[in-house]
Amino acid sequence: MALATGLSHKCRVTVIPTTPLVTFLERVQETALGTFGGKNFDAKLYVDLSLKFNLSKTEKAFDGLPRSDENGTVSVKDLKEFIATYFADAGDDLLHYDPEDFAPEPEGFLPKVKNPEVRAWALEVHALWKNLSRKVSDGVLEQPELHTLLPLPEAVVVPGSRFIEVYYWDSYWIIRGLLASKMYETAKAIVTNFIFLVDTYGYVLNGSRAYYTNRSQPPLLSAMVYEIYNRTCDVDLVRKALPALLKEHAFWNSEIHKVTIQDAQGCNHNLSRYYAMWNKPRPESSTKDKESASKFLSNSEKQQFYRDIASAAESGWDFSTRWMRNTSEFTTLSTTSILPVDLNVYILKMELDIAFMANVLGNKATMESFLEAAEARKKAINSVFWNGEMGQWFDYRLANGTICKESETWQACNQNQNVYASNFIPLWIDLFHSDAALVENVMGSFQSSGLVNVAGIATSLINSGQQWDFPNGWAPLQHMIVEGLLRSGLKEARSLAEDIAVRWINTNYVGYKKTGAMHEKYDVQKCGESGGGGEYIPQTGFGWSNGVLLAFLEEFGWPEDRSIGC
Numbered sequence: 001m002a003l004a005t006g007l008s009h010k011c012r013v014t015v016i017p018t019t020p021l022v023t024f025l026e027r028v029q030e031t032a033l034g035t036f037g038g039k040n041f042d043a044k045l046y047v048d049l050s051l052k053f054n055l056s057k058t059e060k061a062f063d064g065l066p067r068s069d070e071n072g073t074v075s076v077k078d079l080k081e082f083i084a085t086y087f088a089d090a091g092d093d094l095l096h097y098d099p100e101d102f103a104p105e106p107e108g109f110l111p112k113v114k115n116p117e118v119r120a121w122a123l124e125v126h127a128l129w130k131n132l133s134r135k136v137s138d139g140v141l142e143q144p145e146l147h148t149l150l151p152l153p154e155a156v157v158v159p160g161s162r163f164i165e166v167y168y169w170d171s172y173w174i175i176r177g178l179l180a181s182k183m184y185e186t187a188k189a190i191v192t193n194f195i196f197l198v199d200t201y202g203y204v205l206n207g208s209r210a211y212y213t214n215r216s217q218p219p220l221l222s223a224m225v226y227e228i229y230n231r232t233c234d235v236d237l238v239r240k241a242l243p244a245l246l247k248e249h250a251f252w253n254s255e256i257h258k259v260t261i262q263d264a265q266g267c268n269h270n271l272s273r274y275y276a277m278w279n280k281p282r283p284e285s286s287t288k289d290k291e292s293a294s295k296f297l298s299n300s301e302k303q304q305f306y307r308d309i310a311s312a313a314e315s316g317w318d319f320s321t322r323w324m325r326n327t328s329e330f331t332t333l334s335t336t337s338i339l340p341v342d343l344n345v346y347i348l349k350m351e352l353d354i355a356f357m358a359n360v361l362g363n364k365a366t367m368e369s370f371l372e373a374a375e376a377r378k379k380a381i382n383s384v385f386w387n388g389e390m391g392q393w394f395d396y397r398l399a400n401g402t403i404c405k406e407s408e409t410w411q412a413c414n415q416n417q418n419v420y421a422s423n424f425i426p427l428w429i430d431l432f433h434s435d436a437a438l439v440e441n442v443m444g445s446f447q448s449s450g451l452v453n454v455a456g457i458a459t460s461l462i463n464s465g466q467q468w469d470f471p472n473g474w475a476p477l478q479h480m481i482v483e484g485l486l487r488s489g490l491k492e493a494r495s496l497a498e499d500i501a502v503r504w505i506n507t508n509y510v511g512y513k514k515t516g517a518m519h520e521k522y523d524v525q526k527c528g529e530s531g532g533g534g535e536y537i538p539q540t541g542f543g544w545s546n547g548v549l550l551a552f553l554e555e556f557g558w559p560e561d562r563s564i565g566c
């Protein structure tokens with residue numbers, strides 16, 4: 001249940017309270033940092049622990065641990081013993097699962113991949129779906145209060161390494177890979193879980209943990225259903241999904257998300273922003289967030305900063321200079337006062353997908369009203385974000401802090417003219433391809449932007465040390481831009497798309513041969529190198545990278561006589 005207080009509805013302090021277990025585990029996390037020190041410390045590990053006994057017994061034992069007089073530190077021996085006695089291992093509640101629709105070499109698998117070396121590697125990556133498939137244990141269903149893992153009805157595919165639960169936007173690219181792997185039932189099971197989350201919470205959560213209930217992630221459920229339907233023609237899936245999609249659409253257009261911008265002609269445009277329903281440190285990174293917020297003196301400044309941190313996590317771009325007013329100062333993070341291009345593209349896609357699905361189900365009224373909504377959002381995207389001179393769509397910064405006003409007047413200087421891969425995400429949507437001259441303008445701007453590097457598309461041009469900035473390249477961003485170029489129908493765009501896909505496949509391959517793993521992100525300056533930066537060590541596994549690789553190989557294939565590598 002959301003708690004809302006305050007005067008103006010735009011400025012309401014909307015917070016979804018967390019569970020007593022999460023609050024307790026944050027205390028354990030803080031103690032662990034004091035005891036074990038910051039080296040190799042992963043704060044998330046502690047909020048993922050599940051209890052062996054009830055919370056009050058565990059808390060009593062924790063409070064009884066001997067602490068040093070000076071700073072209250074627990075000894076390494078005592079804390080290790082306490083953890084071993086009172087907690088099951090992180091990940092014990094999500095069991096390995098053998099997907100029934102997995103075949104070692106499915107019929108019709110990547111028909112255009114002719115090179116035997118690439119084919120053998122693609123089959124290894126395909127086999128990773130087995131490693132990454134999980135099902136919630138019966139223990140979680142029977143005693144949910146002992147776990148921060150949330151019960152889900154069906155199996156899931158997780159990203160990998162520290163990310164041992166299902167994630168929302170990752171799953172779109174996981175599903176694209178599963179479709180290339182002909183694992184339609186596994187793909188549908190993921191969607192069924194997300195429909196369950198919408199039914200339960202009103203939106204799809206960032207991930208399936210009690211500490212993620214205060215926010216969503218880039219909304220791609222409709223895109224998942226659309227892709228699965230295109231392959232399977234499963235009308236029942238569409239019938240089950242449509243009510244959840246309508247609910248999700250309402251969530252992203254609710255008071256806290258919707259912002260109205262008035263253009264120079266006096267026309268109002270509604271757009272959406274990220275807005276986490278939270279104003280405290282993120283439990284999975286509580287110790288880090290407290291440290292970052294320590295420079296703020298007042299409670300209300302701290303609360304706003306925490307909301308902006310959680311909202312950046314909601315954007316999937318955690319963290320990036322995109323959300324900072326001063327790109328060299330993390331504490332200027334102001335996610336909630338930015339209207340993001342990509343979020344509005346995803347919502348526009350949701351509107352088009354809903355119209356498509358309503359048509360499949362013969363619901364003409366819904367179809368028409370969502371086509372109208374999509375047209376209005378396209379107009380808004382072009383009025384507020386588009387910059388013809390630069391050939392890009394720029395994020396729009398709301399004036400000074402979180403918007404509390406009903407609407408704001410558009411000003412050119414509020415477009416954030418820094419170059420980000422997200423400035424080109426509208427290309428992903430067919431609606432933006434109707435004007436060939438515009439597509440050519442965007443393509444030229446993209447090619448000269450500095451984003452296209454030897455091993456793929458960089459996230460930005462700013463090397464901030466944050467993981468959603470230069471020199472990192474992320475699979476989802478490669479995929480949306482490549483697919484957008486491809487769909488534009490221009491011949492040169494197709495060859496640029498293929499060129500980028502080949503660079504990406506090469507870097508994935510060399511990285512895999514060197515380390516035996518697929519990586520969460522890559523360094524686009526050096527072929528075969530994984531990415532870095534950010535608040536946790538680089539992860540492997542990795543759901544969306546595997547998905548994008550298989551989707552690229554399915555689309556472009558690999559000729560027998562083309563060698564692979566850098």
Ligand SMILES: OC[C@H]1O[C@H](O[C@H]2O[C@H](CO)[C@@H](O)[C@H](O)[C@H]2O)[C@H](O)[C@@H](O)[C@@H]1O
Nearest residue numbers: 044159163167170206284313316317318
């Ligand atoms: O623990 C820190 C943050 O980790 C997640 O974000 C990153 O991993 C996700 C899973 O691959 C991915 O969806 C996201 O784009 C990454 O930045 C998590 O989603 C955050 O909420 C969390 O605070």
